[in-house]
Amino acid sequence: MNTRRARWYRYVRHFSLPAFLAAVVVAVLVMTTTGPLDSGARAARATTHSDAEPQLARVSLSSNIRYGTASPNQSLTVCSPAASADSAAGNRPAVLEIHGGGWAHGDKSGAGWTDVCRWLATQGYVAFSLNYRLVPAARFPAQLDDVTAALRWIRTPKNAKRFAVDPHRLGVFGGSAGGNLAALLGMRGTGDLHSGTRVAAVVDLSGPIDLTAAGQRRGRPGAYLQRLELAYLHCRTFARCAQSKAASPLYAVDPSDPPVFIGGSENELVPSAQGKAFASALRAARVPHTLDLVPGHRHSIKAFDRRMRAKVAAFLNRWLG
Structure with missing residues (x-):
């Protein structure tokens, strides 16, 4: 022994x-x-699943619904919250979600964007996550035209009834290139925010806000981002690019615009100077806004952690709830 x-x-x-x-x-x-997350998927899973599993299990998804006929890309996925008294009455607010990818890549079905869509549904919103035409097959303003077409599609009485949506309470959420498109949609036009192609709230995460030659001096975007912007605009240089101003939300701000949440990181792909310039323009126009920049390099929905998620939920609840 x-x-x-x-x-x-x-x-x-x-x-x-x-x-x-x-x-x-x-x-x-x-x-x-x-190393840092190489996609938004793991970041979104970590921040959207951690405390909402019961609600997520009750979210329903309807995929690949066509909102246009010009391209196979014109489709969307609908994330609907659990049935409630509001849904029966058709009174639920909605959010149009726009993925990123430099206007040339990305998809609504990417895990990160699907997770954000599902998270929005847990907060009581009917989320419409769309695809849109991409570079090089389509250039600006095709992407904005697609986003606008999707908004019109949601607002039609037939579809608002189908998804139990209140057509007067629509917001938009986008990241990176999708943040640019979300901000463009929000700043486009004037007047009433509850009909036509207007929205009542904008969430912009890491969206390029100034694509003009002057914008290239706002934090000095790197060569990679500049190439993406020029391809999107179909221009050889920023100095000779007539459409660059029309593609820049910064120059479309006016006092009738909807409240905006601007999120991102201090040192990332899209310089924080862009978000700060956007906030300054909104402040000058007396448009309600929130600027939330976190330390580090996280881009778009990679920065959409639990803390920012709570702020966005409060923002949307204030303006759409």
């Missing part, structure tokens, strides 16, 4: 303990060397 104990002691001391310590070291290295 004593011999067996001695052998066991030697096994634990010379094999098990070193193996255990090695496993701990490997685990620590994995945790401390994992």
Whole structure:
């Protein structure tokens, strides 16, 4: 018996303990060397699933519904909240969700954007997550035309009734290129925010706000972002690009515009100077707005963590609830 104990002691001391310590070291290295998220998917999962699992299970999805006939890209997914008294009466507010991807990539079905769509539904909104035509097959203003067409489609009496939506309470949420399109949609036009192609609230995460030559001096966007913008605008240079101003929400701000939530990071792909300039223009026009920039490099929905999510929920509830 004593011999067996001695052998066991030697096994634990010379094999098990070193193996255990090695496993701990490997685990620590994995945790401390994992780089930034390479897509919005894991960030959105971590921030949208953590405290809403019961509600998420009750969200219903209707996929690949056509809102236009000009292109196969003109489709959307609808994330609907659980049935309620409001849904029976057709009184639920809605949010149009616009994915990012440099106007040339991305899809509404990407895991990160699906998760945001589902999260919006847990907050009581009918979320319409759309695809739109992409560069190089389509250039500005085709993308904005698609977003506008989707908004009109939602507002038609037939579709508002189908999805139990209050057509007078529509907002828009976009990130990166989708943030640019969301802000353009919000700043476009004047007057009443509850009909036609107007929206009652805008959430813009990391959207390029000034695509003009002057905008290239707002935080000095890198060469990669400049290439994306020029391809979107179908221009060789910013200096000779007549449509750059029309593609820049900054120059369309007026006092009748809807409240705007501007989110992003201090040091990311789209310079924070763009969001700050947008906030200054909104302030000058006395348009209600929130500027929320977090430290670090997280772009678009990667920055949409639990804290920002709570702020966006409060913002939407104030202006659409």
